[in-house]
Amino acid sequence: xxxxxxxxxxxxxxxxxxxxRKLFPHRPExxxxxxxxxxxxxxxxxxxxxxxxxxLGEVAKKELRAMRRQAHVALDRYWRxxxxxxxxxxxxxSRVLKIxxxxxxxxxxxxxxxxxxxxxxxxxx
Numbered sequence: 001x002x003x004x005x006x007x008x009x010x011x012x013x014x015x016x017x018x019x020x021r022k023l024f025p026h027r028p029e030x031x032x033x034x035x036x037x038x039x040x041x042x043x044x045x046x047x048x049x050x051x052x053x054x055x056l057g058e059v060a061k062k063e064l065r066a067m068r069r070q071a072h073v074a075l076d077r078y079w080r081x082x083x084x085x086x087x088x089x090x091x092x093x094s095r096v097l098k099i100x101x102x103x104x105x106x107x108x109x110x111x112x113x114x115x116x117x118x119x120x121x122x123x124x125x
Contacts, residue, residue, distance in 0.1 A: 001051070002051050002054040002055075008038035008040075008041050008059050009043070009058045009059060010038065010059075010061065011038060011040060011041050013040060015036040015037055015043075015044075016036070016037055016038075016039070017036055017047075018034070018035055018037055019032070019033065019034060019035075020032060020033030020035060023037065023044065033046060034046075034047040034052065034053050035047060036059055037059070038059050041059070042061060042062070043060055043061045044059055045057050045059045045107065055107075057105060057106070057108045057109075058107065058108055063111065064110065064111055064114075067114035067115070068106050068109065068114055070114065070118055071117040071118055071121075072106055074117060074118045074121035074122065075090075075106070075117055075121050077121075078121070089125070090104050091104075092125045093117065093120060093121075093125060096116075096120045097113070097116055
């Protein structure tokens with residue numbers, strides 16, 4: 001189990017780990033998820049399966065979570081449709097964004113970076 005504290009990017013408070021059942025009681029298919037949540041900010045992020053509990057990025061409010069989903073939809077179609085590997089898609093994206101490819105994770109991006117991802121993908125990377 002992931003044992004490092006996770007902090008909210010909005011208030012700097014410590015996030016709490018909860019099951020998907022707590023946030024999505026009406027969605028049984030999400031009950032097994034683990035998420036880090038900052039209740040005061042209503043910001044959360046999902047976790048990796050392994051290591052269990054490791055955050056997929058930074059906690060995010062509703063608007064940023066929506067932007068990250070849009071960025072993933074735009075980028076993921078490149079590798080899901082077999083145009084290239086996932087690793088290659090992220091490598092190309094890192095070059096377009098002019099960032100280190102090891103730091104190219106949508107789960108860490110803010111809204112402006114998500115808009116850049118969407119724009120780059122529309123242009124064909």
